[in-house]
Amino acid sequence: MARPLEPNRRRSLSDPLAAALMPPPNESAADRERRLEAESEAKRVSDGIDEMLRAEKKEKRAKPEIKVLILGQSESGKSTTLKQFQLMHATAAFHADRIAWRAVIYLNLVRSIRRILDAVSPESDEAEDQGNAFGCAISLASQSSMIPATRVPKYPQYRHALEPLRELEERLIRMLSSPNEDEPTHTAPAKPDWSIYANGNSDAQVTVGKNGRPAPLITIPSSRTSSPLSPSTSLPSPGGSSNSSSKSKNVEVSVHHTSNWKKAFSLGNRIKSPKSAHTNEIEGWWDDPSDPVHVLNSCAPPMLALWKDPSVKQRLREKRIRVEEGSGFFLDEISRITALRYFPSDQDVLKARLKTTGVVEHTFSIADSQRRSITWKIYDVGGARNQRHAWAPYFEDVNAIIFLAPISAFDQVLAEDPEVNRLEDSLLLWKSVVSNKLLANVSIILFLNKVDLLQAKLKSGVRLSHHMPRYGDRPNDYENVSSYFYNKFGSIHQAFSSNKEREFKIHFTSVTDTRRTATIIQNVRDIIITVNLRNIHLM
Numbered sequence: 001m002a003r004p005l006e007p008n009r010r011r012s013l014s015d016p017l018a019a020a021l022m023p024p025p026n027e028s029a030a031d032r033e034r035r036l037e038a039e040s041e042a043k044r045v046s047d048g049i050d051e052m053l054r055a056e057k058k059e060k061r062a063k064p065e066i067k068v069l070i071l072g073q074s075e076s077g078k079s080t081t082l083k084q085f086q087l088m089h090a091t092a093a094f095h096a097d098r099i100a101w102r103a104v105i106y107l108n109l110v111r112s113i114r115r116i117l118d119a120v121s122p123e124s125d126e127a128e129d130q131g132n133a134f135g136c137a138i139s140l141a142s143q144s145s146m147i148p149a150t151r152v153p154k155y156p157q158y159r160h161a162l163e164p165l166r167e168l169e170e171r172l173i174r175m176l177s178s179p180n181e182d183e184p185t186h187t188a189p190a191k192p193d194w195s196i197y198a199n200g201n202s203d204a205q206v207t208v209g210k211n212g213r214p215a216p217l218i219t220i221p222s223s224r225t226s227s228p229l230s231p232s233t234s235l236p237s238p239g240g241s242s243n244s245s246s247k248s249k250n251v252e253v254s255v256h257h258t259s260n261w262k263k264a265f266s267l268g269n270r271i272k273s274p275k276s277a278h279t280n281e282i283e284g285w286w287d288d289p290s291d292p293v294h295v296l297n298s299c300a301p302p303m304l305a306l307w308k309d310p311s312v313k314q315r316l317r318e319k320r321i322r323v324e325e326g327s328g329f330f331l332d333e334i335s336r337i338t339a340l341r342y343f344p345s346d347q348d349v350l351k352a353r354l355k356t357t358g359v360v361e362h363t364f365s366i367a368d369s370q371r372r373s374i375t376w377k378i379y380d381v382g383g384a385r386n387q388r389h390a391w392a393p394y395f396e397d398v399n400a401i402i403f404l405a406p407i408s409a410f411d412q413v414l415a416e417d418p419e420v421n422r423l424e425d426s427l428l429l430w431k432s433v434v435s436n437k438l439l440a441n442v443s444i445i446l447f448l449n450k451v452d453l454l455q456a457k458l459k460s461g462v463r464l465s466h467h468m469p470r471y472g473d474r475p476n477d478y479e480n481v482s483s484y485f486y487n488k489f490g491s492i493h494q495a496f497s498s499n500k501e502r503e504f505k506i507h508f509t510s511v512t513d514t515r516r517t518a519t520i521i522q523n524v525r526d527i528i529i530t531v532n533l534r535n536i537h538l539m
Contacts, residue, residue, distance in 0.1 A: 065375045066532050069394055071433060072404035073426055074355065074384040074415065075327060077449045077511045081402060082362060082380045083350050084517045089364040089376075098344045104352045105344055106292050107172040108328030109337055110165050113303050116323065117159060120152045120315045150314045154305075161302035168295045286340040293340055300338040307331050325408075325453050328353030350512050359390055366525060374529060385416050388429075395436065400443040400503075400528045403433060404511075407485045408453035411467045421467065430489060435496040443503035443531050444493075445524050448485055452510040454478065482508060503531050 023032065070078045086094045118124055152158070285291045306312055316323065323329060328351060330337050337348075344352075360380040365373050381391055409422035434444065455478045458464075464481050465471045474480050486506060493504060505527065507520050 064532060065377065066400070066528060067394075067398045068376065068378045068528065069391070069398050069401045070378065070380045070404070071391065071401055071429075072447075072449075073406075073422065073429060074382070074387075076404040076406045076426070077447070077509075078380050078404055079354060079360075080350055080511045081404065081447070081517075082360070082378060084511060084514065084521060085364065085376075085378055086362065087346060087350075087514065088518055088521060089366055090362075094346070094349070098346070098349055101344050101349045101352050102342070103172055103175055103292070104354060105328075105330060105337060105348055106296060107169065107176070108353050109296070109330045109334070110169045110172065112323060112326070112329065112331055113162060113306065114165060114169060116306060116312065116316070117155075117162060119319060119321055120155060120312055121159070122151075122155070150311055150318060152309065152311045152315060154309065154311075158302055158306045158309075162299055162306070164295050165299055168292055172292060284341065293338070293342065296338040297340055300334055303334050303338070307334065325456070326353075327351070346514065347512070350514065359394070366529075374532075385414070392438075395438040395442075398439070398442055399532050400445065401433065401439065402445050402447060402524065403430060404447045404449045404509075405430060405485075405489065406450045406453075407448045407482070408450040408457055410464055411457070411462055423468070427488070427492065431492050431496050434493045435498055437498045440498040441502065443528060444505075445527070446489055446493075446504075446506045447509040447511070447520075448482070448489065448506065449509045449511055451478075451482065451508045452513070454481065503527060 023035065027035070070081055072078050083094070286293060323331060330348075330351070336342065359382070362378050362380075364376045364378065366376050367373055379394055381387065381394070405423075405426040407423065409426070412422045414420045414422055414425055430446075433439065458476060458478055458481060463476050464484075465473065465476070471481075471484060474484070486508075490506060494500065497504075505524070507524075509517060509520060511517050
């Protein structure tokens with residue numbers, strides 16, 4: 001029979017914790033004093049922790065902070081999205097940095113020209129007959145040898161006239177990286193001396209990561225590792241492989257993405273100083289005979305002739321090479337960019353191609369609807385497969401994720417794995433993000449990106465069903481294809497999301513379109529702020 005409860009039984013006799021806290025029997029006066037001091041110290045520490053937690057909550061209420069991760073595979077548009085945030089919310093700093101992108105834009109242009117020369121050369125046809133040097137299956141895009149190849153009659157003249165670009169490309173690579181390093185750890189001097197880079201020597205300073213974190217890298221992809229979006233690569237066949245016709249040097253150009261790298265190429269106060277005390281005319285890079293602009297300016301006529309040559313256009317079509325779809329495409333603006341006093345525009349900086357390999361953090365102060373200043377920290381992380389392990393540490397306290405999926409890439413493959421379709425990889429990556437339990441309470445905004453390229457690709461006759469058979473015989477127009485992708489990504493979130501009630505939005509985007517992207521970012525910003533304030537009030 002159960003023992004009846006004793007109504008007046010002391011709590012210390014029934015509570016194991018209370019019994020454990022009771023003073024030991026036969027406690028001496030000295031032991032009692034030490035015990036009471038220890039209990040008092042423990043209470044003081046506990047009260048201090050409680051006060052810190054209360055102060056932290058109060059600070060978050062008074063000065064909220066929002067952390068946003070920009071995720072997606074390599075070349076999905078993450079860095080361009082971050083640039084759009086900078087253009088909207090740090091306009092003065094963005095404009096001050098524009099001149100620093102001049103060398104990158106020059107290199108983008110030079111590599112495009114050099115890759116076209118490689119693609120239309122007679123030697124490229126002989127190389128293709130021997131198969132793909134990178135171990136990929138020969139695609140329909142590279143089987144141009146099976147039909148009569150269009151010859152470029154003026155190829156020898158183009159090659160001779162544009163030979164200076166070969167040396168210029170090497171100079172620009174040396175300027176943007178440290179020599180003899182696979183992963184450089186130096187940046188250029190504060191005021192670039194172009195003659196130094198011409199000789200291959202540079203006085204560089206070692207950069208150190210902040211707060212113990214390794215400094216992220218910015219890289220310009222080489223032709224070997226570039227995806228089909230780059231100016232050097234043919235579009236893949238229905239089998240999913242791609243073939244590069246470029247024979248450019250296989251290097252991965254890297255500079256540390258610290259706060260100083262842009263400053264290193266901004267020329268400081270050089271363009272502000274007058275040429276002499278008797279004139280107000282300023283001195284700029286155009287007065288430096290060793291500046292790359294002089295080589296580009298002298299090569300502008302043959303570059304224009306090459307790009308406009310009908311036989312070149314036809315040969316590129318035969319090889320299914322669409323340079324206009326590439327990141328860093330400036331061939332339609334050769335005259336403007338090769339001008340002696342060329343200043344990069346906002347659009348030039350947005351289009352300039354730099355590959356992120358690391359975690360890039362930017363902080364903005366953005367006002368909410370009540371004009372209260374809110375600190376935003378936006379992280380752009382590398383999207384290549386070997387970089388995705390760096391994402392997890394940033395999942396812990398993130399408020400929102402902007403995920404970019406380039407839906408124009410349905411006929412392309414990963415640069416790091418030519419057996420994997422880029423869009424299929426994007427779908428798998430999307431599934432892993434929405435199903436992650438660490439992100440259950442995180443708002444997610446999906447950018448179905450590069451819709452402009454998707455429209456152009458569909459109009460050119462590329463069929464989605466050839467690369468994604470499940471699309472079937474549905475119409476191959478933008479309205480139906482975009483709706484298919486919208487439902488495809490949306491259904492994955494519905495089926496696998498760890499929290500189906502979270503804030504979730506889908507936008508069709510072309511993040512190089514400033515006006516349209518600005519409207520979308522404003523809507524995204526308002527959603528994130530509203531959700532964040534709601535969560536703060538629930539704390």
